[in-house]
Amino acid sequence: MYAQMIKSEATQDDPEKLAAFQARIDAGEKIEPKDWMPEGYRKTLIRQIGQHAHSEIVGQLPEGNWITRAPTLERKAILLAKVQDEAGHGLYLYCAAETLGVSRDEITEMLLDGRMKYSSIFNYPTLNWADIGAVGWLVDGAAIMNQVPLQRTSFGPYSRAMIRICKEESFHQRQGYDAIRKMAEGTPEQKKMAQDALNRLWYPSLMMFGPSDKDSVHSAQSMAWKIKMNTNDELRQKFVDQTVPQAEYLGLTIPDPDLKWNEERGHYDYTDPDWSEFFEVIKGNGPCNVDRLAARNKAWDDGAWVRDGLLAHAKKKAARQHAAE
């Protein structure tokens, strides 16, 4: 998931074309890059896919934070494989966005100068080894909740990227749960790490679904276009319902004293995250926003000579080939 508060663009197109477009979507057809589409649909998708791609890229940082300290060779290998997958997801998604007419460099620059966002979750730190388990279990778990329905999204390239991504994400979630299970079943210190990770990451994970439906102003158009498949609250409830029994199995306590099963609704009642905190994080005031963006900017700036060098070489090579022909 990793798309939050995507502002949907108002669209001012020919009503007949719009109606025909909506009819295709309602009939379950896929929209392909060369098909006519409303400008608002295109722009909203760029924003959503771009935010998702950026999240995969920035998401390497909190996990990369533990690669060099992973406690066993196997855990190190699994974490490397996972981070590699995530960079790969970023790549498919940037490619999907490119089919909408925006280059990877353009949207990368929009991330770097703050015009585009990434998921709020990656502005929280990973402080102990159990966080790596918790990121897989909770963060990837929340992401899957949103991405599974997006496999049916109306835009063809996005839907196909999601199908590929979902396969890998479910492996990520399983390895995360396995890693935190080892901790929860381990020494008292390891249990403490697992509980500490859950305490810190529970509410930020709930925030991943975006604001409450009553405050979510952009949903209706996106849902009609099938680029958003469920409301924020529906997905959040599903996530809570799935995760509570898993936490119980682990012997960990979800940091919500009011959490309880509601027989009548057939769901858990839970406490909403502190939305003022969420809006602060979105504005740039989360615990890691500044450092995350600085790290990405540094990587981009320090890498300029590499990109320029490789490009210059490719041009020379092409020129030499051309001259030889």
Place this chain on the structure above:
Amino acid sequence: MAREDAFFQFLLRMGDNTLILGHRVSEWCGHAPVLEEDIALANTALDLIGQTQMWLGLAGEVQGMGKSADDIAFLRDAWDFRNVLLCEVPNGDFGRTLMRQFLFDAWHSIQLGRLMKSSDERVAAIAEKASKEVAYHLERSADTVVGLGDGTEESHRRMQEALDYLWPYVGEMFQSDEADAEMVKAGIAPDPASLREEYDALISRILGDATLTIPESRFAQKGGRTGAMHTEHLGHLLTQMQWLQRAYPGAKW
């Protein structure tokens, strides 16, 4: 030197090279110049850590003291590490990281090719699996060294600086001692010195394409593969890598 001791030393040398270099490469995670490089660096590190599991796993078996690959990786002090110094030098800029990778991959690919014919089937099997991965590492690091060496003025300058900095660490890969002599006698591994000619031919070709100049000096820093004198950098690397295992002894992760 007893055959088993020499074999153990040899396996540590293989496994510590991949462990320490894998660690260094993994430090790039999320900081590479372009997304494809983030993926490639993570992939290279992953291969190297996978190879470490095999080499150090076999080392534990040969040592016969019931130690796992993890015990060997996480519970030795710096003086027991047997990687060449080249693997432990800090990443520097992307150019130095890729130059180090190329200088190592070139040796690694030749070494694994010889080890595929080892008299020890377990060594031959690990070499066979690793050589496929390393063929790709070499292709990629060589292409990048050529691309950046023959790129812009700045990229050329940085790659020449990287080569000049790393060159004194190359010779150690070809130094032989009595453990090596024992391995040659047993038909388990080649004499390191015997790889040099093929190595020089390979790197001369690639570095020539990269328009880079190989330094004339043959002076070699040494002390890594014998453990006699590592660089100051290894201790810092180990404090990070071994921290959890050291701070919480006996925990299962």
